[in-house]
Amino acid sequence: MEIRSTQERWGGVSRLLHWAMALMIAGQVALGWYMTDLPRGLPKLRLYALHKSFGLTLLALAVLRLLWRLAEHRPALPPMPAWQARGAAFTHVALYALLFAIPLSGWLFNSAAGFPLQWFELVNLPALTGANPALKEVAKELHEGGVTVLLVVLALHAAAALKHHFLDRDRTLASMTPGLRAPAPRQPR
């Protein structure tokens, strides 16, 4: 597998970042949804700590991913109507923005709530602001609202990928997915 992207396929770095982040985001959304309703106690605190650690990891990966994306050429889009190309560009920009906005709003939420921030019990990170109940509510809304928007954009992103693979039968999904071959063109009967 090529490290860098080619005209036909995403490179190893891009694919690894894409799927590792996708997996972590799925876990984070599930964990975030589950942990908030737990009764106060040590298990809840530990799950929050885990959520924060993975959130910081995702933020760091988002930085890496953006830099990598800017440093190389992406594979060419398969032929498609202009509105679809614009739609793809829009969802990709929105996804990148959310990859930063969601962890950062979580960090802000944590800071305004006056909680410590530790990465896997190894490193402590500074608070973005002092304890601030009003800002805490704003940051909470941004964090949760950001996830809602993310889920909508991700649904579009995944639906488009599946449409390319199964309906258009082009290499879009295969270019990002290890082990997946581009579908054979439909044979006219």
Add this chain to the structure above:
Amino acid sequence: MKASSGRVPAIAARASRFAAVPAAALALALVGATARAAAPLWNVVPAQSSVSFVGTQQGEKFTGAFGAFAARIQFGPADLASSRLESTLQMRSVTTQSAERDDTLATSQWFDSAQFAAATFQTVALRAGVAGVAGAANFTADADLTIKGRTKRIVFPFSWQARPDGAVLDARVTLDRLDFGIGAGEWADESIVGRKVEVIVHLLLAPAAGR
């Protein structure tokens, strides 16, 4: 101050029975009796006094404070035998810059504020101390500290700084929260919340009126 104010008239009454005693000697005896009776009483100036602490949560220090506390301070640097420091803290008045943490602290695993509303502190012996704040007199007290119904004898070093309008008492003492059953059970594990808590007392004291 009931003890000393009660004692002075008693001595005066006894003295009056011996009319032959010269007035000057009587005055001297009264002054002596007052000085021996007790160290002076002080009132806490709440706005400029604090009982705070520094704890550790997930590798990060946090500070907390008790908004409601009262103290009865009877202290004279030269009269340690009759000096005594007492204080009562309302556990529910704790604030730590985090509403969630404050609520957690009130629960049964932590302060159990519903069951044990107050913590008490009282000295049992005082002596001159050595290490401490430069430019201030330093003392050490043995004191009984009761939190969550558990009493522990602690060593309480403090400094005493006389001021034109009163005095300032400063103390720092490190406690082990598990000595008082605070954060027991699953929380005893130090990886989330540290065991050592540094308590910082700063009292601005005004001489009690009526002396």
